[in-house]
Amino acid sequence: MLSYALNYWIQVGYTKGYDTNYRLKWYAEKYxxxxxxxxWWTSSYPSAGATYNYWIRRSxxxxxxGGVSNFWTWSFGxxxxxxxxxxxxxxxxxxxxxxxxxxxxxxxxxxSYNGIDWIPWYRHVTIVxxxxxxxxxxxxxxxxxxxx
Amino acid sequence: xTRVGTALIAMLLxxxxxxxxxxxxxxxxxxxxxxLPSAPQGNxxxxxxxxxxxxxxxxxxxxxxxxxxxxxxxxPTKMADGLRLTAVWAKIVDGEISFxxxxxxxNTGDTAIATxxxxxxxxxxxxxxxxxxxxxxDRFDKVGEWKAFISSRVPIGHExxxxxxxxxxxxxVDLQIGTLDYLFRFSPVLTAEEAMDxxxxxxxxxxxxx
Numbered sequence: 011m012l013s014y015a016l017n018y019w020i021q022v023g024y025t026k027g028y029d030t031n032y033r034l035k036w037y038a039e040k041y042x043x044x045x046x047x048x049x050w051w052t053s054s055y056p057s058a059g060a061t062y063n064y065w066i067r068r069s070x071x072x073x074x075x076g077g078v079s080n081f082w083t084w085s086f087g088x089x090x091x092x093x094x095x096x097x098x099x100x101x102x103x104x105x106x107x108x109x110x111x112x113x114x115x116x117x118x119x120x121x122s123y124n125g126i127d128w129i130p131w132y133r134h135v136t137i138v139x140x141x142x143x144x145x146x147x148x149x150x151x152x153x154x155x156x157x158x
Numbered sequence: 159x160t161r162v163g164t165a166l167i168a169m170l171l172x173x174x175x176x177x178x179x180x181x182x183x184x185x186x187x188x189x190x191x192x193x194l195p196s197a198p199q200g201n202x203x204x205x206x207x208x209x210x211x212x213x214x215x216x217x218x219x220x221x222x223x224x225x226x227x228x229x230x231x232x233x234p235t236k237m238a239d240g241l242r243l244t245a246v247w248a249k250i251v252d253g254e255i256s257f258x259x260x261x262x263x264x265n266t267g268d269t270a271i272a273t274x275x276x277x278x279x280x281x282x283x284x285x286x287x288x289x290x291x292x293x294x295x296d297r298f299d300k301v302g303e304w305k306a307f308i309s310s311r312v313p314i315g316h317e318x319x320x321x322x323x324x325x326x327x328x329x330x331v332d333l334q335i336g337t338l339d340y341l342f343r344f345s346p347v348l349t350a351e352e353a354m355d356x357x358x359x360x361x362x363x364x365x366x367x368x
Binding site for chain 1: 205206207208209210211212249250251252256257258260271272277278279281284287288289291309312313314315316328330332341343
């Protein structure tokens with residue numbers, strides 16, 4: 011999150027819906043003072059049941075990049091404002107009839123001062139909307155399930 | 159929109175130096191989340207972040223915990239007619255208040271972050287992180303004795319804001335006071351002159367029951 015008051019953010023993830031013809035697709039998006047921008051990654055596609063490493067980082071020069079390791083990288087450029095105030099990992103549905111069993115986030119990390127080491131999340135707040143549930147493993151790992 | 163998730167709460171004053179996130183995510187093998195357009199406010203967003211993962215807390219609780227950490231909270235001492243402080247939003251992590259904090263003011267009793275007439279987002283000070291995108295609307299300046307970024311045209315990503323004010327834009331001031339950053343979002347019910355007067359009136363807040 012760049013700002014909660016302005017609702018500015020930068021995000022990478024995957025989605026499936028009418029706008030992807032119900033095929034899994036990776037995307038990157040941002041919203042800042044310059045407005046909203048989103049891109050689909052169309053050179054490769056995620057597979058159900060597989061595990062991927064999603065990442066976002068800011069360079070020393072203030073340029074943001076993100077993507078999925080070994081698959082794609084996207085440059086967001088410089089954002090305005092250009093500092094993250096918070097971090098989120100989430101699964102989202104538009105109907106409680108959607109079952110998300112098997113959702114598993116692990117190795118949630120933040121980049122350290124030196125720009126090299128990734129440090130596991132050491133604090134967190136959990137938000138759960140019924141009928142879904144979250145099973146905490148640690149500050150840096152959780153499962154989500156329910157719905158359907 | 160239904161969500162499950164978790165948000166990292168960075169420790170006081172260190173959040174600004176962390177500039178990246180990495181997540182390993184296993185896709186569900188059966189039904190997977192279907193995400194449809196949910197934010198028709200004109201920013202085109204189809205996904206977006208989760209909501210602020212906090213709650214409304216007493217101001218004195220915030221002041222007490224900031225004081226314990228050697229921090230002083232500043233808030234405006236001048237306010238436009240009718241506006242009053244309606245809520246202080248904060249995340250509680252392991253029993254402690256954590257940044258960012260959001261203080262909202264309203265003349266209609268509105269306590270929502272997205273729609274209150276004035277919202278002040280408070281976080282660790284990492285220096286002004288804005289740049290001048292458009293010389294006709296943005297500038298660096300001083301407000302009172304503090305360094306500031308001022309913009310008369312900042313789009314707001316909350317669809318509720320658009321529905322309430324019939325514009326997606328706000329007047330914003332970002333102030334650096336001591337070790338904290340104060341980002342003001344002024345809705346169109348406030349004039350630019352009022353926005354500057356309010357920003358310049360920041361003073362340390364004392365505990366009422368100290």
